[in-house]
Amino acid sequence: MTKHHPELSLLFHALADPTRRSILTRLAGQPARVTDLSEPTGLRLPTVMRHLSVLEAAGLIATVKDGRVRTCAIVPDALEPARTWLDEQRSIWEARLDRLEALAMQAMKERTE
Template identity: 75%
Template sequence: MAKHDPDLSRLFHALADPTRRAILSRLAEGSARVGDLAAPTGLRLPTVMKHLSVLEEAGLIASAKDGRVRTCALRPESIDAARGWLDAQRAIWEARLDRLEAFVTEDTGKDET
């Protein structure tokens, strides 16, 4: 387990934005050009570009420029880091759950504020 894990932070951060998740979903239907990705979002190109940068730096997508057109595609394996962490945590949490059992969890909302 790494101490800092900036990769994981960038990955989760990238996934935390609805627009970016929408872009990913769109890309799941096939690779697309930047303009085509921007259109359905209702956002301006530069804004979408930033989102694409975030996604690319998180390793979630790859892009290549052919002529004046940049095409983006998913990098499916990138999601494994996130899944791996979640699965690991889940496993540990479940294992410990018997000890915690009905501590605060019993009520789902014992004390809010």
């Protein structure tokens, strides 16, 4: 039975949208104001705010409000749970493929005998 990781669900949900991935790419360079993040998307500000709230709920970004200006910054270690899970999955599948290869090699060896 698989383990349930609620933080992974939030991370993958946040990363599933191309607009949110684009925002994260932009924030990887430096923090930015919400208005600056909304300009290249062509989306209205409320829509961008909803995208930002999903990213913030997943822990991928942090926002700071100074007066009327809200600035967003990426949280560098936020992807670590996803990276760890993917590494675990890779190990599982590599082990399965190794066993499958060994089985195929054994079958070929028995066939030639």
